[in-house]
Amino acid sequence: MTTRTYLFALVDGGGTVPPELRIVRRLVERGHHVTVIAEASMIPDVAATGADHLPWTTAPNRASRLPEDAYYRDWECRNPFELFRMLLDHQFIGxxxxxxxxxxxxxxxxxxxxxxxxxxxxxxxxxxxxxxxxFDVPFPNTYLLPVDGMPPACLGLMPAHGPLTRLRDRIVRRVTLRQWNKGVARLNALRETYGLPPVAEFFDQVHLARRHLVLTSREFDFPAQMPEHVRYVGAVLDDPDWATTTWTPPAGDEPLVLVALSSTFQDQTACLQRVIDALAELPVRGVVTTGPALDPSTLTAPDNVTVVAAAPHSAILPHASAVITHGGHGTVVRALAAGTPILALPHGRDQPDNAIRVSARGAGITLSRKSSQRKIADATQRLLDDPTFTDAARRLGAVIVRDADSGELIAELEALEFGGART
Structure with missing residues (x-):
C-alpha cells in the first residue's frame, strides 16, 4: 500500500462530524498522514483520531456546539428564503x-x-x-445536489411518478437553484482572486471535485441518474467519540425505546419533553440521549425514562425495540443496521428526506415535530405492536451493514491514481 498525505478541511455540521472523523481515523490506522483543519468545537474529536490538527484562523472557528456559539439560528427562520440568505451569508459564501x-x-x-x-x-x-x-467531498447523508430522478432535497418528498409530480420537481428545483445562485457573483469574485475562471452556477464548484462520496447505501437513497463522479460508499456506523461512555440497560423486561433527537441545538427541547411525556404513558423503558448541545437537567423524566447526555447507541440498539429520532442520517442508519424501526420527528435540514426514505420502505413512521404527546405515544405503540415495521427495518438494515463493511469508502480515497481533477 502506498502511504498518502491527506488534508481534511472540515466544518462543524453536527451530525456530519462523526462520520467524517471516522474516515480520518481509518486513514490514520492504515498508516496514512492526515491533517485536519477544524473548529475549536471539534478539537477533542480530532485528537481521538490520531490525526494532526490545524485551527481555522481567518475562517469561522466555533468554540462549542452550544446554541450561543452558533453562526446562525436556522431554527428561528420564518420562511425558506430567509434560510437561504442565512446559509449563503454565514455558512457557504460569507x-x-x-x-x-x-x-x-x-x-x-x-x-x-x-x-x-x-x-x-x-x-x-x-x-x-x-x-x-x-479534492473530494463527502456527503454524510443522502445525495443532496439536484439530479434527474431525485426529488428536491430537504423537503421530505417522494420521487416523481407522473406529470404533476415531475412538474413539481422542475418548479421547486428552479426556485431553489435561483436562491443558491444568488451566491455565484461572490463565489466568482473569490475564484478570480485565485486565478480561476468563473462558474455558471453555485453547485458547479462542488461538481469540480474528483469524487462525491455518499456515505449511505444506494438502496437507502432514492434511485436517480447520478453524475459519473458520485460514489455510494456505505454508511459509517461507529459511535461518535463523545458518546463512547459505558452504559447499562435499565432494569425491567418492558420494551426499550431509544430517543435521540440531535447532537446540535435545533430548538428541540419542547419536542423532546413531549416524547418523554408520551413514553410515560406506555409500558416501556425509555432511554434518552440529549447530545452535547442540550443539558439533560432541562428535561423532566418519569420513573420509566432515563435521560443522559451521552451513551453509545451501538450498545443500546441491540436492546431496543424502537427508536424515536429527529431523523438525522447517523441515528437513522445505525437504528436500521440494528434492525430497529423508527419514529421520525424531522426538525429540518436533511431530516425530512431521511424520514421519507424510512417510511417509504415500511421501516418506520413519520410525524410532525409539533405532534401531540398522544400522537407520539400512539405511533410508538404501533411500532412495538406491528412486526412488519421491524421486518422492514431488518431487511434494509442488512443492506446498510453490507455496504458499511464493503471497504469501498477507503478504497475510493486511496485510489488516487484513478480519476484526475475535474476542470
Missing part, C-alpha cells in the same frame, strides 16, 4: 474567503495528495483547485 486562505496555507505546509472538503467549506474547494490539488 466565510468562503477565510476558508480559502486557511486551506491554501495548510496545503502549502502539508503538501497533500488529496484534500477532503466538507460540503460547507466551499472556500476550501476553491483553494484546492487553485493549488492544483484534487
Amino acid at each position: 466565510p468562503a474567503p477565510g476558508y480559502a486562505r486557511d486551506t491554501v496555507a495548510a496545503i502549502d505546509t502539508v503538501q497533500p495528495d488529496l484534500v477532503v472538503c466538507s460540503f460547507f467549506a466551499v472556500g476550501a474547494m476553491v483553494a484546492a483547485q487553485a493549488r492544483g490539488v484534487r
Whole structure:
C-alpha cells in the first residue's frame, strides 16, 4: 500500500462530524498522514483520531456546539428564503474567503495528495483547485445536489411518478437553484482572486471535485441518474467519540425505546419533553440521549425514562425495540443496521428526506415535530405492536451493514491514481 498525505478541511455540521472523523481515523490506522483543519468545537474529536490538527484562523472557528456559539439560528427562520440568505451569508459564501486562505496555507505546509472538503467549506474547494490539488467531498447523508430522478432535497418528498409530480420537481428545483445562485457573483469574485475562471452556477464548484462520496447505501437513497463522479460508499456506523461512555440497560423486561433527537441545538427541547411525556404513558423503558448541545437537567423524566447526555447507541440498539429520532442520517442508519424501526420527528435540514426514505420502505413512521404527546405515544405503540415495521427495518438494515463493511469508502480515497481533477 502506498502511504498518502491527506488534508481534511472540515466544518462543524453536527451530525456530519462523526462520520467524517471516522474516515480520518481509518486513514490514520492504515498508516496514512492526515491533517485536519477544524473548529475549536471539534478539537477533542480530532485528537481521538490520531490525526494532526490545524485551527481555522481567518475562517469561522466555533468554540462549542452550544446554541450561543452558533453562526446562525436556522431554527428561528420564518420562511425558506430567509434560510437561504442565512446559509449563503454565514455558512457557504460569507466565510468562503477565510476558508480559502486557511486551506491554501495548510496545503502549502502539508503538501497533500488529496484534500477532503466538507460540503460547507466551499472556500476550501476553491483553494484546492487553485493549488492544483484534487479534492473530494463527502456527503454524510443522502445525495443532496439536484439530479434527474431525485426529488428536491430537504423537503421530505417522494420521487416523481407522473406529470404533476415531475412538474413539481422542475418548479421547486428552479426556485431553489435561483436562491443558491444568488451566491455565484461572490463565489466568482473569490475564484478570480485565485486565478480561476468563473462558474455558471453555485453547485458547479462542488461538481469540480474528483469524487462525491455518499456515505449511505444506494438502496437507502432514492434511485436517480447520478453524475459519473458520485460514489455510494456505505454508511459509517461507529459511535461518535463523545458518546463512547459505558452504559447499562435499565432494569425491567418492558420494551426499550431509544430517543435521540440531535447532537446540535435545533430548538428541540419542547419536542423532546413531549416524547418523554408520551413514553410515560406506555409500558416501556425509555432511554434518552440529549447530545452535547442540550443539558439533560432541562428535561423532566418519569420513573420509566432515563435521560443522559451521552451513551453509545451501538450498545443500546441491540436492546431496543424502537427508536424515536429527529431523523438525522447517523441515528437513522445505525437504528436500521440494528434492525430497529423508527419514529421520525424531522426538525429540518436533511431530516425530512431521511424520514421519507424510512417510511417509504415500511421501516418506520413519520410525524410532525409539533405532534401531540398522544400522537407520539400512539405511533410508538404501533411500532412495538406491528412486526412488519421491524421486518422492514431488518431487511434494509442488512443492506446498510453490507455496504458499511464493503471497504469501498477507503478504497475510493486511496485510489488516487484513478480519476484526475475535474476542470
